[in-house]
Amino acid sequence: GENVEQHPSTLSVQEGDSAVIKCTYSDSASNYFPWYKQELGKRPQLIIDIRSNVGEKKDQRIAVTLNKTAKHFSLHITETQPEDSAVYFCAASIDYGQNFVFGPGTRLSVLP
Amino acid sequence: NAGVTQTPKFQVLKTGQSMTLQCAQDMNHNSMYWYRQDPGMGLRLIYYSASEGTTDKGEVPNGYNVSRLNKREFSLRLESAAPSQTSVYFCASSWRDRAYEQYFGPGTRLTVT
Numbered sequence: 001g002e003n004v005e006q007h008p009s010t011l012s013v014q015e016g017d018s019a020v021i022k023c024t025y026s027d028s029a030s031n032y033f034p035w036y037k038q039e040l041g042k043r044p045q046l047i048i049d050i051r052s053n054v055g056e057k058k059d060q061r062i063a064v065t066l067n068k069t070a071k072h073f074s075l076h077i078t079e080t081q082p083e084d085s086a087v088y089f090c091a092a093s094i095d096y097g098q099n100f101v102f103g104p105g106t107r108l109s110v111l112p
Numbered sequence: 113n114a115g116v117t118q119t120p121k122f123q124v125l126k127t128g129q130s131m132t133l134q135c136a137q138d139m140n141h142n143s144m145y146w147y148r149q150d151p152g153m154g155l156r157l158i159y160y161s162a163s164e165g166t167t168d169k170g171e172v173p174n175g176y177n178v179s180r181l182n183k184r185e186f187s188l189r190l191e192s193a194a195p196s197q198t199s200v201y202f203c204a205s206s207w208r209d210r211a212y213e214q215y216f217g218p219g220t221r222l223t224v225t
Contacts, residue, residue: 102154
């Protein structure tokens with residue numbers, strides 16, 4: 001079955017710097033890759049996603065890139081702010097979401 | 113419009129006890145999901161229901177049963193709780209043709225002693 005790895009497990013950046021989180025997946029049939037943000041004690045929330053027919057997608061300060069050949073995708077956050085501090089989860093699905101496999105998460109801390 | 117609601121928020125069980133976690137959504141979604149979240153392991157899918165009347169196993173179904181009571185409600189039952197089932201449980205819902213856009217409930221923190 002699908003296996004999703006995520007690195008780093010923790011990441012600290014200075015406010016205003018960029019943050020990059022990488023995920024790799026094992027099943028080449030995976031076709032949908034969302035990113036979720038989970039603030040402490042709260043529910044996960046979808047922040048951006050990408051489908052396998054697209055190489056890059058941007059939404060304001062957040063972007064996701066996908067390399068299907070290498071089977072990895074990355075989350076890029078520019079001009080980080082303290083409210084970006086959270087745990088970020090990547091996921092992969094072979095059926096556009098019915099059966100997600102999540103990565104273990106990255107705890108991002110944005111230092112003022 | 114409450115979105116996805118879960119009860120209870122917290123629960124402590126002794127090994128061998130049973131309980132049912134409740135989930136309801138008011139967004140008229142077709143599909144509903146149960147996940148568990150353990151430290152350092154992300155979210156793992158237990159069961160999902162693509163539409164009313166159907167349920168399917170996810171990644172970690174052993175020790176759990178589910179019931180899709182109607183379109184709004186999807187319950188998760190632990191028949192004989194074990195310490196390994198100590199976790200935070202999240203319910204989620206989505207449109208069937210937009211399964212990628214899942215909305216999560218606030219979670220239930222379950223401790224089995």
